[in-house]
Amino acid sequence: MNLTQRQMQAFLAVARLRHFTRAAEQLHITQAGLSAMMKDLEAQLDCRLFDRTTRSVSLTEEGQQLVPVADRLVTELQAVRDAIHHVSFKARSVLTVGVTPMVAASVMPETAKAFAALHPEVALKVRDIDRQAIQDGVATGAIDVGFGAFFRPASGIERRPIAVFRLMQFSASARASTGKGSARLRKLRWADLGDEPLLALHRANPIQALIDEHLHRVGQGGRARTELENIQTLLAMAEAGLGSAILPSFVRPAARRLALAEHLLVEPEVPVSYYQITRKGKPPAPAVQALAQALQAALGGGPQDASPRQAKA
Numbered sequence: 001m002n003l004t005q006r007q008m009q010a011f012l013a014v015a016r017l018r019h020f021t022r023a024a025e026q027l028h029i030t031q032a033g034l035s036a037m038m039k040d041l042e043a044q045l046d047c048r049l050f051d052r053t054t055r056s057v058s059l060t061e062e063g064q065q066l067v068p069v070a071d072r073l074v075t076e077l078q079a080v081r082d083a084i085h086h087v088s089f090k091a092r093s094v095l096t097v098g099v100t101p102m103v104a105a106s107v108m109p110e111t112a113k114a115f116a117a118l119h120p121e122v123a124l125k126v127r128d129i130d131r132q133a134i135q136d137g138v139a140t141g142a143i144d145v146g147f148g149a150f151f152r153p154a155s156g157i158e159r160r161p162i163a164v165f166r167l168m169q170f171s172a173s174a175r176a177s178t179g180k181g182s183a184r185l186r187k188l189r190w191a192d193l194g195d196e197p198l199l200a201l202h203r204a205n206p207i208q209a210l211i212d213e214h215l216h217r218v219g220q221g222g223r224a225r226t227e228l229e230n231i232q233t234l235l236a237m238a239e240a241g242l243g244s245a246i247l248p249s250f251v252r253p254a255a256r257r258l259a260l261a262e263h264l265l266v267e268p269e270v271p272v273s274y275y276q277i278t279r280k281g282k283p284p285a286p287a288v289q290a291l292a293q294a295l296q297a298a299l300g301g302g303p304q305d306a307s308p309r310q311a312k313a
Contacts, residue, residue, distance in 0.1 A: 002044065015063065015067050166272065173259050187266045201231070
């Protein structure tokens with residue numbers, strides 16, 4: 001007999017959902033593949049586990065007897081796997097994290113300090129690279145966890161939203177004489193955006209695509225713009241009075257270092273989810289959750305900034 005953990009998980013999914021199609025979707029396999037797996041399981045056990053009709057699936061008496069056994073086997077195997085992974089992680093004592101350069105420069109020092117207080121045994125290795133390089137590194141296993149505005153699902157990547165931000169306008173401010181960061185955050189309607197040049201990321205950037213969608217809705221899609229490579233440059237250009245930048249509120253820690261006026265864009269407020277990504281099928285390292293919480297705390301800057309709610313993926 002050669003029963004596998006995968007077979008036990010598949011059996012439990014069908015037993016719980018009473019539906020082969022939904023179970024196959026949950027397991028990320030085809031219905032034909034699931035059916036073949038269950039036929040092999042029944043052949044090895046020499047019994048029928050399900051009564052199937054065109055409309056329903058129910059457990060046979062033998063299937064009902066197998067449920068608690070399969071559940072215990074899967075639980076125990078997962079516990080052993082997690083324990084082995086934990087030991088392996090402790091032995092490495094290195095957690096490699098990928099973040100964009102803007103986040104690395106503005107909030108990772110604070111995040112790393114808070115994380116070190118919680119996990120002094122773990123060395124944090126920060127990779128300050130662009131979003132695509134973060135995603136590629138996570139997919140290959142070179143990076144343990146990545147953080148960023150990963151709006152689209154990707155093969156081999158597990159996404160989890162850790163915070164929700166809003167789109168804001170950043171522009172030159174006269175408050176340099178009163179101290180950077182002293183002005184209160186005000187609201188500005190999309191319809192009331194001025195006609196000054198727009199400082200923008202490249203149009204193919206997912207964040208910029210979201211911004212452009214709303215500019216088109218208020219009839220400002222054709223306004224003059226200067227496209228730049230990174231967010232730090234956009235903010236510096238805005239401080240110099242060369243235009244205004246529309247960006248998610250998670251850039252506020254970087255913007256506070258400059259003399260910039262900040263306006264929350266409303267009517268509508270546009271939510272922007274910020275994600276944690278890990279390699280699909282690989283349990284996150286034990287310290288990842290603590291790192292995500294430290295990063296979320298460092299990114300959040302006030303009651304009108306990051307929400308503790310999780311967004312839907």
